Amino acid sequence: MSLTPSVRDAMLGAVPSLRAFAISLSGNVDRADDLVQETLLRAVANIDSFQPGTNMSAWLFTILRNLFRSEYRKRRREVEDTDGSYAESLKSHPEQEGRVEMQEFRAALAKLPADQREALVLVGAAGFSYEEAAAICECAVGTIKSRVNRARTRLAEMLSIDGAEDFGPDHATRAILAAGGHR
Amino acid sequence: MQTEMPTKKARGRLGRDAQAKLGQQLRVMFDEVVSEGVPDRFDVLLRRLDEPKEDGATE
Numbered sequence: 001m002s003l004t005p006s007v008r009d010a011m012l013g014a015v016p017s018l019r020a021f022a023i024s025l026s027g028n029v030d031r032a033d034d035l036v037q038e039t040l041l042r043a044v045a046n047i048d049s050f051q052p053g054t055n056m057s058a059w060l061f062t063i064l065r066n067l068f069r070s071e072y073r074k075r076r077r078e079v080e081d082t083d084g085s086y087a088e089s090l091k092s093h094p095e096q097e098g099r100v101e102m103q104e105f106r107a108a109l110a111k112l113p114a115d116q117r118e119a120l121v122l123v124g125a126a127g128f129s130y131e132e133a134a135a136i137c138e139c140a141v142g143t144i145k146s147r148v149n150r151a152r153t154r155l156a157e158m159l160s161i162d163g164a165e166d167f168g169p170d171h172a173t174r175a176i177l178a179a180g181g182h183r
Numbered sequence: 184m185q186t187e188m189p190t191k192k193a194r195g196r197l198g199r200d201a202q203a204k205l206g207q208q209l210r211v212m213f214d215e216v217v218s219e220g221v222p223d224r225f226d227v228l229l230r231r232l233d234e235p236k237e238d239g240a241t242e
Contacts, residue, residue: 020216105208125213
């Protein structure tokens, strides 16, 4: 097994964002690091199928996502129970600005369906284009776009973030009309 | 990230400010992990895998 220095550097360079992605998927740092390790092992074992010049990071994200998916299917309930453990591990930073807000954000993100969460993180944080995210998730570009939109809408609802302007008054008006106009 | 189509926007309920706020929180969460860099275990792992002599011999 031999990696060229540039391939190894590219793999190591992807590790920080792979970890961040893995944590957002699993909600658990230890499991995330195990996922990253397993991803690197698979990548090295299958390095011949990597095409030089293509995006190493996207290739590794694809492997990691597939690993998580197969694991997730096996232990769905358990995975959903681990939501709070990462937020818990961050309580040792009392001076951190907006700490409570971030914990709420993490908890809300963890409640999203897995396909929406991964789409949002890939596009909104990991810096992938819609096309790259679609390739990583093995779905259509339009599917990624709609998952990202649904993820944002649901997060905003869960976090009661203002800015849903046409929802508020419209909703209220409709409620009044519905109440008044009943029968 | 301006991907929304003006004509189709009416369907989405989320305003621009809300999107910006969510995006910012998402990146803060993500970058917090990224800023931790590469934990030693991964550096060690790749070096070990890369040594032909020890390939599978030690454990």
